[in-house]
Amino acid sequence: MPKTLRYTLLSLREMLLSAGPFAFLTIALLCLTYWWLNPTPPKRVVLATGPAQSAYDEFGKRYAEALARYGITVELKQSEGSSANLELLRNGEADLGFVQGGTADIGYDDEDSIVSLGSLFVEPLWLFYREDSAQRLHKKPVVTKLSELKGWRVNVGTPGSGVPRLFTTLLDVNRLQASELKLSELEQTPATVAFLNGELDAVVFASAPESLMVQMLLQTPGIRLLDFAQSEAYSRRFGYLTPVVMPQGVVDLAANIPPRNVRLVASTTSLLAHSDTHPAILQLFAQTSTTLHGGASWFSKAREYPSLEHSEVPISSEAQRAIKSGPPFLQRYLPFWLANMIERVWLAMGLIIVLALPLSRIVPPLYAFRIRSRVFRWYAELRDIEQHAESGSDSTEDLLEQLDAMESKVEKIVVPLSYTDELYALRNNIHLVRKRLQAPRRAVRADAAAAS
Structure with a gap:
C-alpha cells in the first residue's frame, strides 16, 4: 500500500474514533427527538360525516379528495349526524367529525379530549311543509310559526343527528309539547320519500344548502319552506343560533326561487377532532377548510369562514395558525412531509446543535x-x-x-x-x-x- 494512502487512512481512522462517540450521541438525540415529536403523520384517518347525500357526506368527499394529494387516505364514516359524530370522537372510532352547534350535548369533559378546527359554515334549520297539509289543517296554505304545527305529522330526523334535540327545544319555547305532534325519526332519504308521497306533513333538516335533499325540496312544487319571522328572537334566546336570510331568487334566478326573502335560524357547524390526532393532520384539515369553505355562499360572504368564533370546545393551535396565517412559509416551497418535519423538529434540532457544538471542540x-x-x-x-x-x-x-x-x-x-x-x-x-x-x-x- 502506498505510504501516502496509508497515512491518509490512518488519519481518517483516528478521526472517526475520536469523533465517533459525539456523532453517536448526536444521532441518538436526533432519533429520540424524532420519536418523541413524531413528525410523520399517519397515512390514514377516519372522518365522521353524516347520512348519505347529506351536506356532511358531500364535504367529506371533498376533504378526502384534497388530502389524497398529500398521500393521506381519509376514510369516510357515515353516521346519523352531529350527536353520533360526537360519540364516535369520544369512543375513539373517528379522528375527526362534523358537529353542529346546539345539536350535540358537549360537556366539560370534552374540553380535554376534543378540539375544534373552527366553524366551517352555517346550517339553517329547514322546515319544509306541504301546502295541501297546511290547507287541510289550517285552512290556509302558509304556516308562519311553529305553534301552528299542532297535530301535524313531522319527521325530525334520527336521534344521532341532533335535530330532534334542537327541534324539541324550539317547540318548548313555543309552548308546544312534543306529544302534541306526531313526530317520527326517519332518516333523511326515507323521510323525504314519505314526505313527497303525502305520508308526512313536514320534515325538519339541519343542513348546509349544499345538501342534495335541500336543493331538491326547494325546487319541488307544492312544498314550502317555513319563514322564521322570529329568527332574531330565537338567536337572542339561544347563543348557538344565528339569524340568516335566504335572498330572493338565490336558488334559481330565472324561476325566482324563492319568490321572496326567507328568514331562517341557523347554527354553525364545526370540524371537531380528537385531541390525540396528529398535529400535522389537524393542520392539513384546517388548511383545506380555508379552501373549501372560504368562498361566498348563500349565507356568508367570501372569507367569512372558516371562523374561530362560535366554538363550544377549545380551538386547536394548528387551526389558529392555519386560519389566521395560511400555509406555513416552508410549505410554500417544500413538499408537505419535508416542511412538516422541519417545522416540528427544528427547535429540538437547534438545541441539539447548541449542545453538540461545545462538545465538538473536544x-x-x-x-x-x-x-x-x-x-x-x-x-x-x-x-x-x-x-x-x-x-x-x-x-x-x-x-x-x-x-x-x-x-x-x-x-x-x-x-x-x-x-x-x-x-x-x-x-x-x-x-x-x-x-x-x-x-x-x-x-x-x-x-x-x-x-x-
Whole structure:
C-alpha cells in the first residue's frame, strides 16, 4: 500500500474514533427527538360525516379528495349526524367529525379530549311543509310559526343527528309539547320519500344548502319552506343560533326561487377532532377548510369562514395558525412531509446543535492525543530502562537488548505526516539512551587498550 494512502487512512481512522462517540450521541438525540415529536403523520384517518347525500357526506368527499394529494387516505364514516359524530370522537372510532352547534350535548369533559378546527359554515334549520297539509289543517296554505304545527305529522330526523334535540327545544319555547305532534325519526332519504308521497306533513333538516335533499325540496312544487319571522328572537334566546336570510331568487334566478326573502335560524357547524390526532393532520384539515369553505355562499360572504368564533370546545393551535396565517412559509416551497418535519423538529434540532457544538471542540484535542499517544507511550518504557541503568539492577547487555527490541517496534509505528517530528524525536531519544548505556563499555575498552 502506498505510504501516502496509508497515512491518509490512518488519519481518517483516528478521526472517526475520536469523533465517533459525539456523532453517536448526536444521532441518538436526533432519533429520540424524532420519536418523541413524531413528525410523520399517519397515512390514514377516519372522518365522521353524516347520512348519505347529506351536506356532511358531500364535504367529506371533498376533504378526502384534497388530502389524497398529500398521500393521506381519509376514510369516510357515515353516521346519523352531529350527536353520533360526537360519540364516535369520544369512543375513539373517528379522528375527526362534523358537529353542529346546539345539536350535540358537549360537556366539560370534552374540553380535554376534543378540539375544534373552527366553524366551517352555517346550517339553517329547514322546515319544509306541504301546502295541501297546511290547507287541510289550517285552512290556509302558509304556516308562519311553529305553534301552528299542532297535530301535524313531522319527521325530525334520527336521534344521532341532533335535530330532534334542537327541534324539541324550539317547540318548548313555543309552548308546544312534543306529544302534541306526531313526530317520527326517519332518516333523511326515507323521510323525504314519505314526505313527497303525502305520508308526512313536514320534515325538519339541519343542513348546509349544499345538501342534495335541500336543493331538491326547494325546487319541488307544492312544498314550502317555513319563514322564521322570529329568527332574531330565537338567536337572542339561544347563543348557538344565528339569524340568516335566504335572498330572493338565490336558488334559481330565472324561476325566482324563492319568490321572496326567507328568514331562517341557523347554527354553525364545526370540524371537531380528537385531541390525540396528529398535529400535522389537524393542520392539513384546517388548511383545506380555508379552501373549501372560504368562498361566498348563500349565507356568508367570501372569507367569512372558516371562523374561530362560535366554538363550544377549545380551538386547536394548528387551526389558529392555519386560519389566521395560511400555509406555513416552508410549505410554500417544500413538499408537505419535508416542511412538516422541519417545522416540528427544528427547535429540538437547534438545541441539539447548541449542545453538540461545545462538545465538538473536544474532537481535535482528542484526535491529537490519540495520535501522539502512539509515540508517547514508549517514553514510559524508555524511562524504565534509564532508571534500571542508574540503579544497576540489570546488566547493560539486558538493557541494550530491551532497547533494541523497543526500537524495532518504534520503527513500525505509523503516524500522519504532521506528527512525524514527534516520532523522530522518540527515535533520537532512544539513540541517546543507547549512547549513555554504551559509554561505560567504551571507557572500559579504552582503559584496557591503554594498559596494553
